Amino acid sequence: xxxxxxxxxxxxxxxxLRHVRNDYEHxxxxxxxxxxxxxxxxxxxxxxxxxxxxxxxxxxxxRFARFPGPGEPxxxxxxxxxxxxxxxxxxxxxxxxxxxxxxxxxxxTELKQAAANQGLAFDAINSNTxxxxxxxxxxxxxxxxxxxxxxxRAQAVAHNIECIEIGRQIGxxxxxxxxxxxxxxPGQQHFRRAFDRYLDSTRQIYAALPxxxxxxxxxxxCEPAFYSTVIQDWGSSxxxxxxxxxxxxxxxDLGHHAPNVNIELIVARLAAAGKLAGFHFNDxxxxxxxxxxxxxxxxxxxxxxxxxxxxxxxxxxxxxxxYMLDQSHNVTDPIESLMTSAAQVxxxxxxxxxxxxxxxxxxxxxxxxxxxxxxxxxxxxxRASGYRRQAAEERPAVVGGGGGIV
Ligand SMILES: [Mn+2]
Numbered sequence: 465x466x467x468x469x470x471x472x473x474x475x476x477x478x479x480x481l482r483h484v485r486n487d488y489e490h491x492x493x494x495x496x497x498x499x500x501x502x503x504x505x506x507x508x509x510x511x512x513x514x515x516x517x518x519x520x521x522x523x524x525x526x527r528f529a530r531f532p533g534p535g536e537p538x539x540x541x542x543x544x545x546x547x548x549x550x551x552x553x554x555x556x557x558x559x560x561x562x563x564x565x566x567x568x569x570x571x572x573t574e575l576k577q578a579a580a581n582q583g584l585a586f587d588a589i590n591s592n593t594x595x596x597x598x599x600x601x602x603x604x605x606x607x608x609x610x611x612x613x614x615x616x617r618a619q620a621v622a623h624n625i626e627c628i629e630i631g632r633q634i635g636x637x638x639x640x641x642x643x644x645x646x647x648x649x650p651g652q653q654h655f656r657r658a659f660d661r662y663l664d665s666t667r668q669i670y671a672a673l674p675x676x677x678x679x680x681x682x683x684x685x686c687e688p689a690f691y692s693t694v695i696q697d698w699g700s701s702x703x704x705x706x707x708x709x710x711x712x713x714x715x716x717d718l719g720h721h722a723p724n725v726n727i728e729l730i731v732a733r734l735a736a737a738g739k740l741a742g743f744h745f746n747d748x749x750x751x752x753x754x755x756x757x758x759x760x761x762x763x764x765x766x767x768x769x770x771x772x773x774x775x776x777x778x779x780x781x782x783x784x785x786x787y788m789l790d791q792s793h794n795v796t797d798p799i800e801s802l803m804t805s806a807a808q809v810x811x812x813x814x815x816x817x818x819x820x821x822x823x824x825x826x827x828x829x830x831x832x833x834x835x836x837x838x839x840x841x842x843x844x845x846x847r848a849s850g851y852r853r854q855a856a857e858e859r860p861a862v863v864g865g866g867g868g869i870v
Pocket of ligand 1: 790
């Protein structure tokens with residue numbers, strides 16, 4: 465099956481071209497009045513990309529049921545084909561993130577070539593130790609990297625190292641580790657020892673990372689474990705990433721927090737610490753709903769992007785986040801959801817770029833001073849006050865000599 469023929473895209477565009485050009489010109493004029501150069505914003509947005517998760521092109525489901533749609537991808541090559549169409553039409557998703565063993569194939573060179581033929585490359589590779597695979601010796605029912613049984617932990621470590629090896633062959637530069645490890649009842653797990661075992665296991669994986677790779681630690685407050693998880697929040701993630709070393713960073717999935725958590729604040733903290741690995745974009749109303757990005761709480765997405773753009777603008781050291789969509793498309797055509805979600809992420813990025821940061825800084829400080837009873841323009845008010853002249857009249861002139869410290 466080929467990609468969508470160029471003539472179909474051209475015919476579609478022909479009918480809309482005139483309006484798009486007029487609207488763009490008008491927007492350019494509007495932005496110019498605010499001293500924003502539309503071409504600069506356009507170039508920044510054009511350079512922005514968000515990875516597609518390979519599992520996102522198949523129909524998702526809940527623990528109750530899954531209702532597959534027509535033309536479901538049968539294997540990783542079909543998935544790449546769908547990702548190729550998404551990139552061909554929406555031009556915001558130049559990379560794909562694989563999940564092992566779901567995407568295992570017999571010839572990684574062939575897969576890399578197939579991706580290149582679709583105009584795609586590979587982003588971070590994801591390991592899976594939250595479900596058992598056919599024929600594996602030890603079950604992950606009660607944990608993987610933090611299991612109390614050393615052989616089970618060793619198996620989970622070996623799987624992650626295998627993922628790194630696969631990633632090397634397809635051009636990935638990062639390993640994303642999320643474990644479902646945790647407990648369902650109080651007393652089931654020794655919190656401190658489980659975390660120690662996590663560190664012990666991830667140290668072995670970290671040691672296998674190539675020099676130019678990063679390791680993304682993804683936290684999640686609950687599910688599948690519903691009482692406690694080993695890496696439940698950014699605090700535990702940060703502790704682990706700090707213990708492992710510079711190549712380990714914390715990955716923020718927008719749906720992996722308690723309700724009402726201020727995610728943009730977490731973004732700011734991790735960015736400041738040089739530990740922000742990147743994002744899994746999705747949206748939610750209640751929990752880890754994995755709905756289409758920006759469909760429920762677009763303002764929250766904007767506030768996250770506002771922090772990201774601010775960190776890039778201020779050239780925060782070590783700031784190089786990786787972006788990926790991580791959603792479950794249960795009732796829509798996944799290709800449509802992924803295209804609109806990528807566009808929503810892109811749109812939100814553009815909105816954050818339009819914030820006049822210099823004016824914001826100035827306005828913010830002015831307001832803080834005003835609220836505290838100070839002057840809006842302290843230097844102007846000071847000069848107008850004649851304070852220095854009055855002081856000079858009242859205080860005798862100092863005659864030279866001595867140090868400056870009084
Ligand atoms: Mn995720």
